[in-house]
Amino acid sequence: MMKKLAAALAVTGAALTASGATAQSDYPERPITMVIPLGAGGSHDLNARVITSIIPSYLEQAVIVRLSPGAGGQLGTQEVANAPADGYTLLFTHNYIDMLQQHVENLPYNPSEDFVTVARVNYAPIAIAVRADSPYETMDDLIEASRENPGSIQMAHSGNWGALFVPAAQFMQALDMSWNLVPYQGGGPALQALLAGDADVTMGFPSSLGSHLDAGTIRILATAGPERIYDDVPTFSEVGVEGDVGFMHRVVLAPADTPEEALTTLREAFEALGEDTTFNRMMGRLGENIDIITGDEYEAMRAEQSVAYEALVNELTSQ
C-alpha cells in the first residue's frame, strides 16, 4: 500500500520534472501523454486516473492524462491524429467516438487509417432502466406501450450519437418502435431526469445504476450482452435485439505509424496491468470490469463496428 503510494508520488514527481529513470530498452525514455477527448470527471477520466496511477510501474515512465474535450470528441482525436507517431502520445477513447462519428459527418481525420489499437481496457454493458414505480414491469410492457403510442415514451440520453443514444436508436430500429429522445448533458443528468419523473426510461452502466438498484429506486428491464447480468432480467438478445448493441468499449489508440517496438512495450504493459491486484481492486470499486484485449483482436472488432454503425446512421438519417 505505502509502496504503491510512494511509487505514485515518485511518478508524479517524475512527470513534473519530465525526466525520471531510463529503462533498459529505448522506449519509453520520457513521460507518455494520454489524451482523453472528453471532459473532466466523466467515467473515462476516472478510469484513466486509475490506469495512470498504476501502469507507470510497468512502463517505468509516468503517463500524464490530458483532457481535450470539444466538438463531440473530435478535438482530442484530431490532436492525437496530428501528433508525432512515436509512442509518446496516446488516445483514450470509446467505440462511438472512434467508429461511429465518421458516418455522421466529415472528420478532419480518418479513424480507421490514422489510428492503431494499443489495447481495449474494458467494456461496459448498458442496461435499460425505469423508475421502481413505473407501470412498465417488463421489457415487453415497455415495447408494447412504445408501439401503441409512438413518441409518447420519454427517453433521457446523454447526447446525440453518444453512449446512451446509439443503443436507444438501435433498439428503435430493431424492434420497430419509437421513443421521444431527450438529450441531457451526460449520463448523470439523464438518470436524474428519470428519478425526477421528467423521463420514463433511460439507459446506464452498472457502475452508475448499481446504488439505485440496491436502494430500490429503479428497475432494470434488460441488459446488453449474451449472458444475463441479473438473474431475473433478460438480455437484449432475449428481447429481440441481436448483435453488438449497448457495449461501450474503452480503448487506448496510438497514431497509425507508431513503431512496432513501442506498441509491443505498451501492449505488454497493459496486459500486465490487467493482472495487477491494486488495479483490479480499484476498478472493482469503480464498478468497472477489466478485459484487456490488445492489438489485432480489437482491430477486427473496430472494422465490424464501422460497418454496423454505417448501416445504423444511414437508416436513421435517411428518414
Place this chain on the structure above:
Amino acid sequence: MLDQFIEGFGMAMRLDTVTMVAIGLFAGMLVGSLPGFTTLMAMAILLPISFFMDPLVGIPFLLGIYKGGIFGGSVPAILLSMPGTGAAVATSRDGYKLTQKGQSRKALDMALFSSASGDTFSDIFTILMIFPIAFLVMQFGPPELFAVLLMSLVIIAATSAANPVKGLIMMMFGLWLSFIGTDPLGGVERFTFGLFDLRSGIPLLPMLIGVFAIPEVASVVIRNEKGRKLAALMGERLKFHEFRRCVRTIGRSTLIGTGIGIIPGLGQIVAALMGYSAAKNASSHPETFGEGELEGVAAAEAANNAVNGPTLVPLLTLGIPGDNVTAILLGAFVAQGLRPGPELFETQGATVFAILVAMVLANLLFVVIGYLAIPFFSRLVTIKTSILIPIVIMFAFAGTYVFRSDATDLLILVAFGLFGIIAKAAKFDVMPMVMGFILGPSMEYAFGQTVAMSNGDPVGFFATQRIGALMILLATPVLGYVLWKRLYGRPKTIA
C-alpha cells in the same frame, strides 16, 4: 441521524485530516491564483494520491483544494483584473478598482472573509437540510432551468451596465458568440466559417483574460508611467467596522448563493452576479458599485462560495454529480469503497457527516491560511510597472496556452484583447457580453430539451405541466422592469 452526526463530528477531529486539508487549501490557492490552471485540473491531477489515503483524509484534502482554488481565482482578479474563471468575474469589478486606489490588501481580506462566511453558512445549512435540499433538486428540470437562466440574463442586463441599452447590445453579442461552434443538441456547425479550430466554440479563458486584463495592461502602457507602480502601496488590512458594514450584504449573498446552488447547472457564475446585482439594488448608493466598493467584492464572493454546500447534495444523496468538480469527488468516494447514493447515509452516515464537518473545518483553516498568505500576494502590485507589465503579459499568454495547449487560443486572446480595448474606449461594459457568452449555451440547451420533452408544443407544455417554470417566465419581464426603474429611473451621475 443525530447520533451519526455526533459520531461523524468526532471522526473528523483528527490531526492528519486537518493537516491534509491545510495542504490542500494551500495547494488550491496557489494553483487557483495562476491563470490557466484551474481548480479542476489540480483536483484531477491530485485525485490518484487520495486513492491511497484514508477516506477521511483523502476526500477532505480534495475539498481543501477545491475551496482554496476558488479563492485563489479571485487573487489575480483583484490584483490584475485577470479573472481566470467565470466565478471571479464579478469580483474583479470592484476588486481591481480597489487595487488601483491602493487598497488591494483590503479587497483581498474582504474576499477572504466573505468567501469563508458564505461557505460556512451554506455548509451548515446543507448539513441541516440535506434531505429537503435533495427533494428540491428534483423539482428542477430543463424547463425550470431555462426559465431561471432567462431571468438571470434579464436581471444582469437590467442591473449591470451604466447604460442599459449598451448593456443589452453587448449581451446579445455575447449570446451570438456563444452560438459559434457546434450546436449542442443537433451537432450542426454554426458560424464557424469553415474553420475546424472554431468547431468546439470559443474557449472561455482567453476571452476572459482578453477582455478584462489586456485593456488594463494597455491603459498602463499608454499612460507610459515607467517609474510608477500599479498601486503605490498595498494599503491597510480590513478593519472590523468595514466588515460589519458588509454583514447584511454577505448574509443576502449567502442566501442567494445557497438557493442557486440547489438548482442543478447554474453554479458560481450566476450566483456571484445575482449576489452583486442584489447588493447594488439594495444599496442606498448604487453608483459606487463598480468604482471600488468593498460591498461589491463581499457580495460576489459570499455568493459564489455559498454555492459549494448545496452542490454536494445530489452527489451525496443520489450519487449523481452536478458538475465536473463533484464528478471528481464521486471518483474519490467510489475509489474508497464509499458509493454515494441513496444508501450511503444508511450504511456510512457517520463517515459522510465526518466529511461534511471536515468541510466546515476547512473553512476555518482557510481564513487562517488566507490571512497569512494575502500580504505575499499583495506585494505583487508594488512592483514597478516596467517589470510587472511584462510579467502580466507573460501570465496572460502562458495561462491561455496552458489551459488547452492550443495555439489558436492565443489568437483568440489577442482578438478579445483588442476588442476589450475598443469597448473600454467606447464605454461599452464587457460584463453583459461575458455573461451572455457563459449562460447562453446552458440556456439554449435547456430550451432545446424543453422543446424535445414537450413533443414540439412548448407553450402547451409550460401551461399544463410546468406551472412553476411558467410562473418564473411570467415574472421575468416584471422583475426586469422594476429593477430598471429603480436603478435608472432617477437622476444619477454619468458613469
